[in-house]
Amino acid sequence: MRPRIAIFSLTSCEGCSLAILELEDQLLSILDAVEIVNFREGMTERSWDIDIGFVDGAVSTPEDKREVEHFRECCTKLVAIGACACLGGLNTLKNYQDEDEYRAYVYGDCAKYFPTTPAQPISAVVNVDHELPGCPMVKEEFLKFVTFALAGRTFKLPEDPVCVECKKKGILCLYEKGIICLGPITRGGCNAICPSYGAKCEGCRGIVAEDALKAAGVNLREQYDVDLADVLADVRMFGAYQEKTLP
Amino acid sequence: MPLIERTSMYRGDSLYEPRPAEITAVEKLTADENLYTIRLDGGGPLGHDPGQFVQVSLVGIGECPISICSSPTRLEHFQLCIRRAGEVTEHIHRLDAGDTVGIRGPLGHGFQVHELHGKDVLIVAGGLGIAPVRSLIQYILDERSRFGAFHLLYGARSPAEMLFQTDVIRWRENKDVNFHTTVDRPDEQWRGHTGVVTTLFQELPKLDPHETMAIIVGPPVMFKFVVLEVLGRRIPQKNVYCSLERRMKCGVGKCGHCQANNVYVCLEGPVFRYGELKALREAIG
Amino acid sequence: MLDRVLSRKRLLELVDELAHARRIVGPVKQNDHYFYEPVDRADRLDLDFSYCVYGPKAFLLPPTQTLFRFKQHAGTFETTPEHNDEPLGIIGVHPCDVNAIRLLDHAFANTHPDEHYLTRRRQTFIVGIDCPGPCTEGVFCGDMHGNEATTGFDVMCYPLSRDDTGGDVRYGVVFGTDAGREFILYAQAGDPPSVEDERAFERYQIEKQAAFPQQIPYGVDTLPDLLERSYDSLLWQATARRCYSCGSCNLSCPTCYCFNMFDEQELALGTGERKREWDGCQLRSFAEVAGGHNFREAPASRLRHRIYRKAKWVKEREGIAGCVGCARCDRACTAKISSVEIYNQLAEER
Ligand SMILES: Cc1cc2nc3c(=O)[nH]c(=O)nc-3n(C[C@H](O)[C@H](O)[C@H](O)COP(=O)(O)OP(=O)(O)OC[C@H]3O[C@@H](n4cnc5c(N)ncnc54)[C@H](O)[C@@H]3O)c2cc1C
Ligand code: SF4
Ligand code: SF4
Ligand code: SF4
Ligand code: SF4
Ligand code: FES
Numbered sequence: 001m002r003p004r005i006a007i008f009s010l011t012s013c014e015g016c017s018l019a020i021l022e023l024e025d026q027l028l029s030i031l032d033a034v035e036i037v038n039f040r041e042g043m044t045e046r047s048w049d050i051d052i053g054f055v056d057g058a059v060s061t062p063e064d065k066r067e068v069e070h071f072r073e074c075c076t077k078l079v080a081i082g083a084c085a086c087l088g089g090l091n092t093l094k095n096y097q098d099e100d101e102y103r104a105y106v107y108g109d110c111a112k113y114f115p116t117t118p119a120q121p122i123s124a125v126v127n128v129d130h131e132l133p134g135c136p137m138v139k140e141e142f143l144k145f146v147t148f149a150l151a152g153r154t155f156k157l158p159e160d161p162v163c164v165e166c167k168k169k170g171i172l173c174l175y176e177k178g179i180i181c182l183g184p185i186t187r188g189g190c191n192a193i194c195p196s197y198g199a200k201c202e203g204c205r206g207i208v209a210e211d212a213l214k215a216a217g218v219n220l221r222e223q224y225d226v227d228l229a230d231v232l233a234d235v236r237m238f239g240a241y242q243e244k245t246l247p
Numbered sequence: 248m249p250l251i252e253r254t255s256m257y258r259g260d261s262l263y264e265p266r267p268a269e270i271t272a273v274e275k276l277t278a279d280e281n282l283y284t285i286r287l288d289g290g291g292p293l294g295h296d297p298g299q300f301v302q303v304s305l306v307g308i309g310e311c312p313i314s315i316c317s318s319p320t321r322l323e324h325f326q327l328c329i330r331r332a333g334e335v336t337e338h339i340h341r342l343d344a345g346d347t348v349g350i351r352g353p354l355g356h357g358f359q360v361h362e363l364h365g366k367d368v369l370i371v372a373g374g375l376g377i378a379p380v381r382s383l384i385q386y387i388l389d390e391r392s393r394f395g396a397f398h399l400l401y402g403a404r405s406p407a408e409m410l411f412q413t414d415v416i417r418w419r420e421n422k423d424v425n426f427h428t429t430v431d432r433p434d435e436q437w438r439g440h441t442g443v444v445t446t447l448f449q450e451l452p453k454l455d456p457h458e459t460m461a462i463i464v465g466p467p468v469m470f471k472f473v474v475l476e477v478l479g480r481r482i483p484q485k486n487v488y489c490s491l492e493r494r495m496k497c498g499v500g501k502c503g504h505c506q507a508n509n510v511y512v513c514l515e516g517p518v519f520r521y522g523e524l525k526a527l528r529e530a531i532g
Numbered sequence: 533m534l535d536r537v538l539s540r541k542r543l544l545e546l547v548d549e550l551a552h553a554r555r556i557v558g559p560v561k562q563n564d565h566y567f568y569e570p571v572d573r574a575d576r577l578d579l580d581f582s583y584c585v586y587g588p589k590a591f592l593l594p595p596t597q598t599l600f601r602f603k604q605h606a607g608t609f610e611t612t613p614e615h616n617d618e619p620l621g622i623i624g625v626h627p628c629d630v631n632a633i634r635l636l637d638h639a640f641a642n643t644h645p646d647e648h649y650l651t652r653r654r655q656t657f658i659v660g661i662d663c664p665g666p667c668t669e670g671v672f673c674g675d676m677h678g679n680e681a682t683t684g685f686d687v688m689c690y691p692l693s694r695d696d697t698g699g700d701v702r703y704g705v706v707f708g709t710d711a712g713r714e715f716i717l718y719a720q721a722g723d724p725p726s727v728e729d730e731r732a733f734e735r736y737q738i739e740k741q742a743a744f745p746q747q748i749p750y751g752v753d754t755l756p757d758l759l760e761r762s763y764d765s766l767l768w769q770a771t772a773r774r775c776y777s778c779g780s781c782n783l784s785c786p787t788c789y790c791f792n793m794f795d796e797q798e799l800a801l802g803t804g805e806r807k808r809e810w811d812g813c814q815l816r817s818f819a820e821v822a823g824g825h826n827f828r829e830a831p832a833s834r835l836r837h838r839i840y841r842k843a844k845w846v847k848e849r850e851g852i853a854g855c856v857g858c859a860r861c862d863r864a865c866t867a868k869i870s871s872v873e874i875y876n877q878l879a880e881e882r
């Protein structure tokens with residue numbers, strides 16, 4: 001039997017769901033192999049029975065929270081996709097601002113009709129089986145996840161940092177140009193896409209290991225005379241929630 | 248162009264290609280361990296030494312090293328005792344008789360049985376450590392006249408976790424082997440010893456230290472305590488053998504994963520003399 | 533002793549001829565750095581390159597390489613090994629990288645010959661270019677004897693003189709293999725060395741000796757013993773607290789050859805490939821087994837393992853140095869952990 005798959009979006013740019021559509025070549029084979037039962041449908045149908053539910057977006061409103069709790073009930077496996085769903089992502093920026101201010105900014109006079117809550121990764125609200133981080137999610141990783149699921153294999157995220165992929169691609173390290181890059185502390189699997197284009201890694205796939213973060217603290221201070229907190233604040237975009245929860 | 252080209256379409260074999268082999272029987276040993284009887288496609292013996300291992304493949308999933316737990320004297324098939332521990336072993340546990348696995352090997356350096364011929368043998372096994380030495384036990388029992396006294400001490404966590412129960416019953420009754428068992432956590436039916444495997448040393452008669460070869464296979468914590476007992480009985484370090492476990496990938500001394508200090512366990516091991524290991528800081532504990 | 537002398541111009545012509553039969557790879561400048569890149573014409577090569585950011589290892593041991601393809605059917609499976617025998621010419625290999633390739637050759641040929649590597653290697657033609665002096669700051673190839681290659685190349689070119697008008701370089705050439713001899717002689721390229729050429733070569737050698745400053749004052753021959761005594765040094769921990777376990781040092785090292793193996797299945801299942809990919813002993817999970825036990829849990833134990841391999845174990849096992857002193861590891865380390873600094877710190881502890 002083909003596994004029943006659904007894709008949901010919470011507060012996000014939906015770039016991650018789009019990334020799936022960008023799989024063009026493989027999309028047809030995926031559609032052959034699985035049954036897509038729900039792609040951002042309404043919440044009316046109650047008898048959902050879903051094997052794998054992919055969710056993008058952060059939990060940012062009370063409505064998001066209700067939705068994600070509902071997804072959790074319907075799906076055997078719940079998979080967070082993209083930096084927003086895995087880490088809170090872009091949305092967590094608001095956690096660092098005054099609530100009334102950002103609400104007035106976003107919603108203008110209508111602010112009072114749009115209740116929001118501090119942005120959270122979905123794992124803060126419900127139990128998540130797997131995470132496919134990245135901004136946007138890495139589409140090849142999604143494909144791998146589906147292939148693994150079909151083969152009955154357990155998908156595991158890469159445990160090596162982005163630097164490994166830079167080396168395999170033979171890219172000049174940004175540090176050689178005097179740029180501080182978060183690659184050494186960020187989970188790889190993105191094929192070092194940012195450094196490939198000469199842009200520093202901003203950590204959108206989350207921190208690879210706590211000891212790396214600790215090393216970064218020591219190292220940036222002692223070797224580069226830079227404060228890790230400043231470097232992280234600079235890229236708060238992705239890691240904000242995670243940063244707060246780390247020791 | 249006057250260049251001598253050496254472009255003969257060379258295609259050598261691959262070191263990494265597994266041979267298909269059929270699982271002819273699966274026996275459930277414990278909750279997490281199964282015994283697989285395997286026959287190479289086209290038949291024929293594996294040609295291994297006791298203590299060697301094979302890389303078991305499920306194409307599409309991966310490969311993992313598993314000790315051969317049957318004696319080379321049993322020619323028509325070989326056996327593997329596999330604990331469910333992770334990805335590949337989990338998938339192996341989903342297979343049945345008639346299914347196919349890939350086999351690469353035999354690999355590594357096993358027990359050199361000729362060194363044991365004519366000697367008394369003491370085998371001490373803990374937990375899954377019984378798997379690699381079962382090959383040797385079967386060999387000794389099959390070729391019993393080549394050996395002197397044969398002592399076998401086996402410790403498991405609980406009676407339910409004791410492997411090779413049918414063998415255990417037979418070994419208990421077999422006059423050819425002085426066999427004793429112990430468990431850490433006994434149940435009501437248990438009538439053997441209780442406690443760690445070293446408690447079984449009280450069952451041993453006076454050993455002839457220079458004629459005895461000692462073989463110790465089990466988890467690292469056990470290893471240290473058993474070595475103390477064995478050396479305490481004046482068995483020379485060069486006559487003490489053990490088997491090491493490391494992460495493995497290639498199994499042929501290339502990939503570097505199995506290194507313990509400067510030793511490639513997949514190549515020089517997994518069976519080592521204790522004397523060789525002493526200098527290896529990473530080897531024990 | 534030289535076998536031939538040859539102008540740069542003539543060498544490049546020969547390379548162009550070689551390009552009819554082989555894929556050509558060599559140093560190419562990108563912004564301020566050099567990389568080994570495939571080229572279609574010899575004049576794209578920059579043989580005056582200082583050093584390449586990475587060695588040419590990726591062309592012999594690719595970062596990811598298919599070992600065999602598999603196909604499952606009727607309850608069993610079939611495999612087809614994959615060997616790449618495309619003829620390759622690597623032009624402009626400095627002695628450090630020649631020596632590194634020698635180590636790979638040995639490691640993949642010994643005990644169990646690895647045809648995936650060896651097939652490529654047999655099809656590879658190597659033109660070495662010697663270094664008259666250190667290519668950049670921080671290299672310690674002079675200490676490690678990595679800056680002198682006596683075998684491992686097909687031809688080695690020593691830049692004996694250059695005319696300053698931006699024109700040609702005159703190379704003294706040494707043949708390393710029959711194929712190298714044929715490469716030059718069948719084309720009747722260059723001239724037999726004259727007495728002046730031989731004397732120029734002698735001067736070159738002497739000046740080269742002086743040009744490489746000693747970076748390890750205690751002498752590299754003391755390193756194996758030094759390390760033997762430094763197993764429990766606090767320096768490992770003190771240094772490794774900065775280590776990211778990022779593996780950049782491993783993966784940019786021309787002598788590192790450890791790898792991981794994994795399977796890749798197609799979505800339709802049933803077919804796929806078993807591959808290998810570069811791996812490194814500094815990475816966290818390198819020595820981890822099922823159930824989570826890690827035989828090298830602490831970053832310090834991984835740092836020690838790498839350094840021991842480089843300066844002691846590889847040499848002891850393979851008889852060929854495990855480090856050629858190119859300092860790529862040191863440059864790649866964003867934590868500024870330097871192997872040569874570690875050697876010197878350990879020596880000072882004694
Ligand atoms: C010489 C030797 C003999 C062994 N004999 C047996 C045996 O007879 N019975 C048995 O049940 N187990 C044995 N093991 C342990 C067995 O290899 C591991 O349990 C197995 O590799 C786990 O693989 P996995 O894919 O299920 O686990 P995962 O955790 O998914 O491991 C992934 C990969 O890492 C490597 N790996 C992980 N753990 C180990 C490990 N402990 N040893 C080596 N490589 C590892 C393998 O390449 C494995 O495929 C032996 C190990 C060695 C080194
Ligand atoms: S550019 Fe960034 S990710 Fe790449 S090697 Fe350098 S530090 Fe690592
Ligand atoms: S260890 Fe460092 S210096 Fe030595 S060969 Fe490797 S990269 Fe070069
Ligand atoms: S490290 Fe030494 S041998 Fe290598 S390129 Fe630089 S100077 Fe030449
Ligand atoms: S490059 Fe530096 S930080 Fe990264 S693993 Fe090597 S020593 Fe550690
Ligand atoms: S398992 Fe690859 S070297 Fe031993």
